[in-house]
Amino acid sequence: MAEENQVKLHGIWAxxxxxxxxxxxxxxxxxxxxxxxxxxxxxxxxxxxxxVHKKVSVLIHNGKPIAE
Known part of the structure; x- marks a missing residue:
């Protein structure tokens, strides 16, 4: 169940x-x-x-990215 709703955020602190x-x-x-x-x-x-843009922020939910 926890793997189904896995959320990751790629970014920089600033x-x-x-x-x-x-x-x-x-x-x-x-x-x-x-x-x-x-x-x-x-x-x-x-x-x-x-x-395409190679920029942050990228939110990843269940392996599907949402960029910028």
Whole structure:
């Protein structure tokens, strides 16, 4: 059951867009795994989930990405 509702957020600490998503997830009491990205050395997961723009923030729910 927990694997069905898995939520991950890829972002950087200084992004107001990432902070906005974090605040909403906390407000709605949705557990989330936060993945800090290094924009100079982007991870393969970030490039896989947002291949067009290659930017953060990316919210992943059950393996389906929602970019920016």
């Amino acid at each position: 992004s107001p867009y990432v902070k906005r998503v974090e605040m909403v997830l906390k407000f709605k009491a949705i557990p989330c795994e936060y993945v800090e990205e290094d924009l100079r050395n982007k991870s393969q997961l970030l490039l896989q989930y947002n291949p």
